[in-house]
Amino acid sequence: NAGVTQTPKFQVLKTGQSMTLQCAQDMNHNSMYWYRQDPGMGLRLIYYSASEGTTDKGEVPNGYNVSRLNKREFSLRLESAAPSQTSVYFCASSEGREGGGNTGELFFGEGSRLTVL
């Protein structure tokens, strides 16, 4: 099983350009997430989708949009990239439902390194 797959792995953008980060999971998970990782800041939640058809803002949603295309896929879009969005982006998924021994473990992709010049 591939688990969580993110594309692209690397991207360089100019200020003002737009792009979409793609994420897909093959574990039939209900919940999906986008985090960004910056030195000294840890992982900060951008948006999450508790289940297909729903999305919610996390800690740092400004400048981003998301789409939960179906149960498998959750994309992150930067409409007008800014240098402050230079970061490593991680997609994750989890079972998401309470109970039944579900611990809420997150499964992460390998990350997408984005540089905005």
Add this chain to the structure above:
Amino acid sequence: GEDVEQSLFLSVREGDSSVINCTYTDSSSTYLYWYKQEPGAGLQLLTYIFSNMDMKQDQRLTVLLNKKDKHLSLRIADTQTGDSAIYFCAERAHSSASKIIFGSGTRLSIRP
């Protein structure tokens, strides 16, 4: 809102015990987690503790939870060079069972 804090760096001698500390704000958190990130990789779950437990042991790992002080710690016994990584504390937010908030991560380095 939810917040998780941890120190940024820890250096220990090989063979000693490592203790990584974390404080959190959401007293209603159901689960608290420790994730490990090796260089160039995503995070992987190391261990977790349910909020009604005080301690959990798993081989070389011991997790201690002090709910009164909202303090979580991870002890790694007999630290090895392969334990070099960034360790993240995380909590499951009470406001949404699907929302997981991470700390800043503690970079553990091992000296000979």
